[in-house]
Amino acid sequence: MLLNKLHVALPNLNIEENKPLSPLCTLHVGGKAEFFVAPSSIEEMRILYNFALSENCDIYVLGGGSNVIFPDGIVKGIVISTENLNSFSWRTEITADIDSGFKLPLIMKELREKNLAGMEFAAGIPGTLGGAIMGNAGAGGHGICELLDEVITLESDGEIKTWPINAINYSYRYCSLSDSKRIIISARMTFRKSNPKDKDVLENFLLRRGSQPHAFGNAGCTFKNPEGYSAGKLLDDCGCKNLCVGDAVVSEQHANFILNRGHAKSSDVIKLMKICIQKVFDSTGIKLEPEIKILGE
Numbered sequence: 168m169l170l171n172k173l174h175v176a177l178p179n180l181n182i183e184e185n186k187p188l189s190p191l192c193t194l195h196v197g198g199k200a201e202f203f204v205a206p207s208s209i210e211e212m213r214i215l216y217n218f219a220l221s222e223n224c225d226i227y228v229l230g231g232g233s234n235v236i237f238p239d240g241i242v243k244g245i246v247i248s249t250e251n252l253n254s255f256s257w258r259t260e261i262t263a264d265i266d267s268g269f270k271l272p273l274i275m276k277e278l279r280e281k282n283l284a285g286m287e288f289a290a291g292i293p294g295t296l297g298g299a300i301m302g303n304a305g306a307g308g309h310g311i312c313e314l315l316d317e318v319i320t321l322e323s324d325g326e327i328k329t330w331p332i333n334a335i336n337y338s339y340r341y342c343s344l345s346d347s348k349r350i351i352i353s354a355r356m357t358f359r360k361s362n363p364k365d366k367d368v369l370e371n372f373l374l375r376r377g378s379q380p381h382a383f384g385n386a387g388c389t390f391k392n393p394e395g396y397s398a399g400k401l402l403d404d405c406g407c408k409n410l411c412v413g414d415a416v417v418s419e420q421h422a423n424f425i426l427n428r429g430h431a432k433s434s435d436v437i438k439l440m441k442i443c444i445q446k447v448f449d450s451t452g453i454k455l456e457p458e459i460k461i462l463g464e
């Protein structure tokens with residue numbers, strides 16, 4: 168029924184049913200999307216979003232899947248992928264308009280080619296610009312939001328809105344755009360001419376990546392650092408390394424990483440996260456907050 172209506176609303180869009188989500192998420196967990204769609208224009212996105220709103224249908228936005236956990240089983244509603252919203256265009260020598268589905272490593276590549284800098288802290292962060300903005304992804308005290316001039320969104324009333332950066336609040340792993348349901352369509356970002364020191368800064372950030380586990384699926388840091396503390400150290404001190412539920416295990420190399428050793432389920436990862444939160448709370452009174460977004464709970 169819903170599928171027929173979707174076909175009528177968007178006759179040219181490929182609508183996939185029961186689409187497996189685990190291959191699209193870097194932790195390789197999660198069930199299947201009841202419906203999966205990847206619009207390739209703002210207009211398609213707008214029609215789709217308005218359709219979902221009018222049908223009271225749940226929607227989930229998926230970027231690069233490097234910071235999310237979908238539940239096991241069928242994820243009811245529509246998973247909207249931004250993979251086809253991926254254009255990049257220079258407006259000036261240093262300012263670019265970038266679609267939300269454009270990948271962060273590709274932005275870095277564009278910068279290298281133009282001898283521009285400012286985003287060294289993002290070296291090695293996977294995922295898309297939209298996902299990065301939603302969580303103000305970054306490292307070393309920097310976050311992607313500091314490079315934004317403005318963001319274009321599709322709002323929950325179905326309207327397109329432009330947010331100048333001074334209308335957006337952001338801090339460590341937080342962006343106020345994530346406070347309500349909306350889809351990031353694109354952003355305008357300004358970089359700067361690179362200087363000789365930037366190469367060293369970049370190499371330092373890449374060096375730090377070397378201490379992170381790579382062999383198994385993961386979604387980067389599981390928990391945010393509580394103010395004044397390192398979540399990884401707290402987890403380590405509280406004996407969380409190597410704890411496991413099913414095939415989900417706390418990395419021995421870096422306690423803030425949960426790895427999928429092969430056949431972990433979302434429920435295993437979530438259970439393990441809860442055990443870690445409890446252990447740290449019992450020992451220190453500090454309540455760890457997930458950095459990974461758990462969707463559809």
Ligand SMILES: Cc1cc2nc3c(=O)[nH]c(=O)nc-3n(C[C@H](O)[C@H](O)[C@H](O)COP(=O)(O)OP(=O)(O)OC[C@H]3O[C@@H](n4cnc5c(N)ncnc54)[C@H](O)[C@@H]3O)c2cc1C
Pocket residue numbers: 193227228229230231232233234235249267268291292293294295296297298299300301302303304305306349350351352385386387388460462
């Ligand atoms: C190996 C590894 C290392 C990592 N290192 C870091 C790091 O150093 N620093 C850091 O901050 N993160 C890190 N991450 C986490 C992750 O890469 C970033 O958070 C990334 O920016 C998420 O982008 P994504 O496109 O994958 O988002 P997704 O995982 O697809 O989505 C994340 C959230 O954003 C929402 N979302 C995505 N796109 C949109 C959109 N267009 N509009 C509205 N909502 C949207 C989703 O619904 C979800 O809630 C790491 C991950 C891995 C796997």
